[in-house]
Amino acid sequence: MFEPATPQERRRYYREEWNVRDLPDFIREDIHMREFGFDHHGRGPNDRYRVFSDERRLSVFMKARFPFAAYSSVAFYRDPGRRKGWQRSELIFDVDAKDLPVRSCNCGGVCEECLSQALELVLMMVDTLRGDLGLDDIHVIYSGRGYHIRVLDPEVMEMESEVRAEILRYTAGAREPRREFSDSTGTYELEHFTIPVGYHRVFTERARHLFLHMGGDEEIEGVTKRTVKEIVKNRNLIRDGEWGVFKRRIGPRVYPRLVKGVSKINMRMVDAKVTIDLKRILRLPTSLHSKVSMICMEVKNPETFDPLDSAVPGFVYERK
Amino acid sequence: MVSSLFINPFSEDARELVRNYGALDGIADTSEELQEIVKHTDGQNIDDNSLIPGSIMELAVKRLEWYLKREKREFNHGDYAYLLNPEIQEYDVLAFYVLAQATGAKFRPVSREARLVVESTGALIEERFRVLREGERDEITGQVLHELGSGDLRWIELEELLRTRKLKLTDIILDRGRVIIEGDDFMETFQDRIRDRRPERLYQLLVGSGLKETMISRMIMQRTEDYIARVHEMRSRVQPHPLILEAAELIASRVSEEMFAFTGTSVKSAGPGKLVPEAFPPCIKGAMEGVKSGSRNDAIVLLLTSFISYARLYPSIFRDRTPMKVSDLDPDLRITREEILPLIYDAAEKCEPPLFEDDPQEKLNITAKLGFGVHEEPEPENEGESRWYTPMSCEKIKIHLPDLCHPDRICARITNPLSYYNRMKWIMKSEGKGDEGGDEEKDSE
Structure with missing residues (x-):
């Protein structure tokens, strides 16, 4: 498993296993408005600006060329063959298990454990997108080495990069939460974990996720290696909701620096460039991730989804 | 009595005031009433006649001048105390429209003049909130938010404020896409989640008057920006009034005067x-x-x-x-x-x-x-x-x-x-x- 697919295996997958009818509806609808890109030799998607007027033509292409990788644009264009006449773009969050800056495994690539951690993060982000931001039409895609969140809510599809970056900061917990508050009686300092609503709640959840998955060797900007070890040593307190005690153990003066460092790591848990890029091409659901021989597919039930069960193409089981 | 006119030039009352004013021919005329309000403002410096705006047009330029000077060492609040006097509110609304129309008529929406007008509008609103008494402040805040359409406000409607970085998404309290502004709404939505603190207290700290006032000033800044852009876009179809163009010239010369003072002397x-x-x-x-x-x-x-x-x-x-x-x-x-x-x-x-x-x-x-x-x-x-x-x-x-x-x-x-x-x-x-x-x-x- 996770070995590259040979050209023969790719051909077999596209001719015997792959069916264009398995494409998610959000790809099939308005397929003629998306740009497609292909990587035929494993050197990157250099066959771009392809357009398919309907899914039948895409099917013929895939079965004839069995590409190393297939992509479609997150954007819808009037003239996708020239990437002109931009209409709207999906809002995307890309969580790649192999690039997670904090993870509990030491696999060096991808494994069951870091994939599961990536899915856990993705599900929290989906909850925030729905619960806080009130967005709908959200799809989770297993990409082969991680997960994509694809949001097709019409309310966000025409938004520009700056607003998308702002959504990313909120959803990923990538901004240092405000500590100082004031009212008519004075100014007060409140830690994020004492505020169970709004962005502070999101940040607390993401920080919890991070602390519980740390191995102890990570670098967090602004704090020493010793503090990182202290986090790992005391993280059971967080599991039990004892954030106040946890803060005391870390040190009240170090803690604000830790919070700042966490917000920076949170930003790296998601590939931000993908979110702000309105003209990105993204791996096509149902296509083969040939580097790892896994199928990129929509996750219908995230609670039960296991990529090693659902996303392994038939040819892998027949390898010697 | 203070009304929302003091803060919000986009309210229905403000628009009606502008409609009733009619033709613009009088904006450069001296108004004794305006001068009296200015002279009788507490703390106003009246030694120098040039400090007293005599007309709506002069008041418009003074609003901008205040903003350009307020960060400088030689700035004296007493020179512009009348800008924080609620009695000026009706003249001030008219002056705001003269300023915004003149800016749109002469300058591009991305020009520094347009930016200064937008920023000065926001700064003046924040300053005015500071001088209101507490009860008055809450009342005006509630009324202005209502006028700006904050009931059932969704964050999506703040897209422009987020795009232009006037507001951060992480600073507002959200639930299912709605921006939670009112105390009752906050209690109803979050009461069950809040355990270690009185929900009313948390509301005051998280939203209270601070966030409301920030939202008001940013929303009015955005509307000012949009208004200037609309005037600019219309200028080829609707010939601006000669006095509006005259006001625009005054704005241009005052801005460059301040810029010259800035480059030439104070900042090496x-x-x-x-x-x-x-x-x-x-x-x-x-x-x-x-x-x-x-x-x-x-x-x-x-x-x-x-x-x-x-x-x-x-x-x-x-x-x-x-x-x-x-x-x-x-x-x-x-x-x-x-x-x-x-x-x-x-x-x-x-x-x-x-x-x-x-x-x-x-x-x-x-x-x-x-x-x-x-x-x-x-x-x-x-x-x-x-x-x-x-x-x-x-x-x-x-x-x-x-x-x-x-x-x-x-x-x-x-x-x-x-x-x-x-x-x-x-x-x-x-x-x-x-x-x-x-x-x-x-x-x-």
């Missing part, structure tokens, strides 16, 4: 200085060595263009915070053409593949980022067609150009590459390594 760092490449931050050094496609266009057009131009012409922008045009600092554009652009073009050439071979239109975008619109080269007559963009922040670089961000020890306390440059120049000067010192150890952006 505002003027151009030679570039010190040794003081460039790692991301800029990386961009100058050429970048591979992927990050290439953003690195050259968005990062390097603004960095090199500001570092050469106006490195103190984040400390001085006064909007300048390239031509204020480089009147004949010689420095821009002979020093700045060659450096940018040279870095573009070093990219892989070379930027202009691959994307020739990016040359036009570079001109646009310097404030000269979408043209092949910067020409004085095109200045103001676009904004002269300041260098993107480190936070933005991390998102847009992560491959270029290799922080060194100086980066740790820095939030913008231009601040790095100023700090490094200062360090080099104090270590005796450079002739020209940065003077911005306390830069902020």
Whole structure:
């Protein structure tokens, strides 16, 4: 498993296993408005600006060329063959298990454990997108080495990069939460974990996720290696909701620096460039991730989804 | 009595006031009532007649003048105390529209004059909230939020404020897409989640008057910006009133007067200085060595263009915070053409593949980022067609150009590459390594 697919295996997958009818509806609808890109030799998607007027033509292409990788644009264009006449773009969050800056495994690539951690993060982000931001039409895609969140809510599809970056900061917990508050009686300092609503709640959840998955060797900007070890040593307190005690153990003066460092790591848990890029091409659901021989597919039930069960193409089981 | 007119020039009452005023012929006429209100304002300096606005047009210009002067050392609050006197509110609404219409009639929506008018509007609102009594303040806040349509407000409706960074999404309290503003709504939505603190108290701290007032000032700033853009767009179809054009001339001369005072006397760092490449931050050094496609266009057009131009012409922008045009600092554009652009073009050439071979239109975008619109080269007559963009922040670089961000020890306390440059120049000067010192150890952006 996770070995590259040979050209023969790719051909077999596209001719015997792959069916264009398995494409998610959000790809099939308005397929003629998306740009497609292909990587035929494993050197990157250099066959771009392809357009398919309907899914039948895409099917013929895939079965004839069995590409190393297939992509479609997150954007819808009037003239996708020239990437002109931009209409709207999906809002995307890309969580790649192999690039997670904090993870509990030491696999060096991808494994069951870091994939599961990536899915856990993705599900929290989906909850925030729905619960806080009130967005709908959200799809989770297993990409082969991680997960994509694809949001097709019409309310966000025409938004520009700056607003998308702002959504990313909120959803990923990538901004240092405000500590100082004031009212008519004075100014007060409140830690994020004492505020169970709004962005502070999101940040607390993401920080919890991070602390519980740390191995102890990570670098967090602004704090020493010793503090990182202290986090790992005391993280059971967080599991039990004892954030106040946890803060005391870390040190009240170090803690604000830790919070700042966490917000920076949170930003790296998601590939931000993908979110702000309105003209990105993204791996096509149902296509083969040939580097790892896994199928990129929509996750219908995230609670039960296991990529090693659902996303392994038939040819892998027949390898010697 | 204070009404919402004091804060919100976009309320129905304010619009009715403007409609009832009728023709604009009287905006330059002296109003004794206005002068009386001004003279009888507590704390108003009346020694000098030039401090007293006699007409609506003069009041319009005074609003802007107050903003231009308030950060300066010689600023005296007593010269403009009437701007915080609620009795002025009806004249002030009319003055606001004269100011906004004059700006839209003469200047582009991205011009520094338009920006100053928008910023001064926001600053004046914040200042006015501060002088209201507590009960009055709550009442006006509630009323203005209602006028601005905050009931069942969704964050999506704040898109423009988020895009222009007037508001942060992380500062507002959200539930299922709704912005929670009212106390009752907050209790109903979150009461069950809040355990260790009184929900009413948490509401006061998280939302209370602070966030409400920020939202009001930002929303009115946005509406002002949109209004100026609409007037500008209509100016070819509707001939502006001659007195509006006269007001626009006054705005232009007052702004350039203040800018001249600014460059000529008080701030020595505002003027151009030679570039010190040794003081460039790692991301800029990386961009100058050429970048591979992927990050290439953003690195050259968005990062390097603004960095090199500001570092050469106006490195103190984040400390001085006064909007300048390239031509204020480089009147004949010689420095821009002979020093700045060659450096940018040279870095573009070093990219892989070379930027202009691959994307020739990016040359036009570079001109646009310097404030000269979408043209092949910067020409004085095109200045103001676009904004002269300041260098993107480190936070933005991390998102847009992560491959270029290799922080060194100086980066740790820095939030913008231009601040790095100023700090490094200062360090080099104090270590005796450079002739020209940065003077911005306390830069902020």
